[in-house]
Amino acid sequence: MRLLGGRAVTGDGTTVLENVLITITGSTITSMTRVDRAGIQAAKRESDVVDLGDSTLLPGLFDLHAHFAPTRSENETSRQLEPPELRLLRGAADCMPFLKAGFTTARCPGGTEATFLRDAIREGTLKGPDIYSAGRSISATAGHGDRHHLPREWLDAPLLRSGEILADGVSQCRAAVRQQIREGADFIKVYTAGGAASRLDDPRRAQYSTEELLAIVEEAKRNEMKVAAHAGGAGITTAVEAGVDTIEHAYYCTREQAQLMAKHEVTYVPTALRVYVGVTEGPKVGATDWVIQRFNDAWPFTQKALRFAHEEGVKIALGSDFGHRAHTRHGSHNAKELQLLVEYGGLSEIEAIASATSIAADAMGLGSRRGLLGPGKDADIIAVKGNPLKDISLLESSVCFVMKGGEIVRNDMVVQ
Numbered sequence: 001m002r003l004l005g006g007r008a009v010t011g012d013g014t015t016v017l018e019n020v021l022i023t024i025t026g027s028t029i030t031s032m033t034r035v036d037r038a039g040i041q042a043a044k045r046e047s048d049v050v051d052l053g054d055s056t057l058l059p060g061l062f063d064l065h066a067h068f069a070p071t072r073s074e075n076e077t078s079r080q081l082e083p084p085e086l087r088l089l090r091g092a093a094d095c096m097p098f099l100k101a102g103f104t105t106a107r108c109p110g111g112t113e114a115t116f117l118r119d120a121i122r123e124g125t126l127k128g129p130d131i132y133s134a135g136r137s138i139s140a141t142a143g144h145g146d147r148h149h150l151p152r153e154w155l156d157a158p159l160l161r162s163g164e165i166l167a168d169g170v171s172q173c174r175a176a177v178r179q180q181i182r183e184g185a186d187f188i189k190v191y192t193a194g195g196a197a198s199r200l201d202d203p204r205r206a207q208y209s210t211e212e213l214l215a216i217v218e219e220a221k222r223n224e225m226k227v228a229a230h231a232g233g234a235g236i237t238t239a240v241e242a243g244v245d246t247i248e249h250a251y252y253c254t255r256e257q258a259q260l261m262a263k264h265e266v267t268y269v270p271t272a273l274r275v276y277v278g279v280t281e282g283p284k285v286g287a288t289d290w291v292i293q294r295f296n297d298a299w300p301f302t303q304k305a306l307r308f309a310h311e312e313g314v315k316i317a318l319g320s321d322f323g324h325r326a327h328t329r330h331g332s333h334n335a336k337e338l339q340l341l342v343e344y345g346g347l348s349e350i351e352a353i354a355s356a357t358s359i360a361a362d363a364m365g366l367g368s369r370r371g372l373l374g375p376g377k378d379a380d381i382i383a384v385k386g387n388p389l390k391d392i393s394l395l396e397s398s399v400c401f402v403m404k405g406g407e408i409v410r411n412d413m414v415v416q
Helices: 037-044 076-080 084-100 112-122 169-182 210-222 234-242 255-263 272-285 289-311 332-345 349-355 358-363
Strands: 002-009 016-025 028-034 049-051 056-059 061-063 103-108 130-133 137-139 164-166 188-191 227-232 246-251 267-269 381-384 399-404 407-411
Touching: 002 037, 002 381, 016 037, 037 049, 061 332, 084 103, 084 112, 084 399, 084 407, 112 130, 137 169, 164 169, 169 210, 188 210, 210 227, 210 234, 227 234, 234 246, 234 255, 246 255, 246 289, 255 289, 267 358, 272 289, 272 332, 289 332, 332 349, 349 358
Parallel strands: 002 049, 002 056, 061 103, 103 130, 137 164, 137 188, 188 227, 227 246, 246 267
Antiparallel strands: 002 016, 016 028, 056 381, 381 399, 399 407
């Protein structure tokens, strides 16, 4: 099979090729060549060529902070008491909208639902993106992953088991990592600070000691696993110094902390979209007043963090933090994160695209296979009507073709 397009943005943050013909053999790109006018006309006459007109071809997009356990409630207690089987079914329903929006790879930093969906997709039972799951996130007692509003003795009930695992002290932290490995996690997720959407913890305060975080990172690295850290305030510093691979959110990040991330070559996953949606959509969907206030407090600092990170040369990767609420369901809106990176972070359009392709792939350790268009790479390819280098919002509104592993899962392009 061959794909013919008006241009290709390769995903490396710099390269754009005009008039390209991509050859796919099985699930792999075997060649990518530029063609002249005569070559275009000749290709259009070939039966194995999919003509995508003047569209822009790109690598399949990554979302490094995607959950697959949506709730229909904004009430914190009833949300936790929804049956995990129901959340799993809802997550399964979100897989195809996510994939058809151009997101061919997802990293889920917390929730056992994603582990089951990953396996179902890889065995061919379900259609969806390639999912990498952290299983249960690791949290300190009274930390962001502790459900403070429920009695402590409830938290070990099977109904509530899908979210987090509580661990305190060096030995429990090591054991928690080993437990997640045993349960099939692809990487480790740890909460190092409070969150913007939890009532009793503060996103500015560190929740693990340096010794505890070092134990988590050491145990993960021993097993060749990456560590993602939910972080904010002082928790950013402790997480980076402990050696985590990605910082999620970075609430209340300072310029000095951005410099620290750059020095340690840590990738920043801003999830600015979740904060933005909390501010703009929270009141409309009935979010509680304290949640709305938390997001409003965090939003100006999120904008600053984006700017600090870009100016200091931090690697930035796309993460939406969608998939938990009815108003953050997966689909085309995940790509709005790219618009926020451009508008508030100062990234160019081609830099923003790299955040969702090559930078994200490298952060997951998949850069040898994905994140770029070129020979030897997985045939995860999307097409957008028009040129997203001139209008980044086209990645939200105008994806017209999606291929995952050499299989076409969407083709809305009709060429006259």
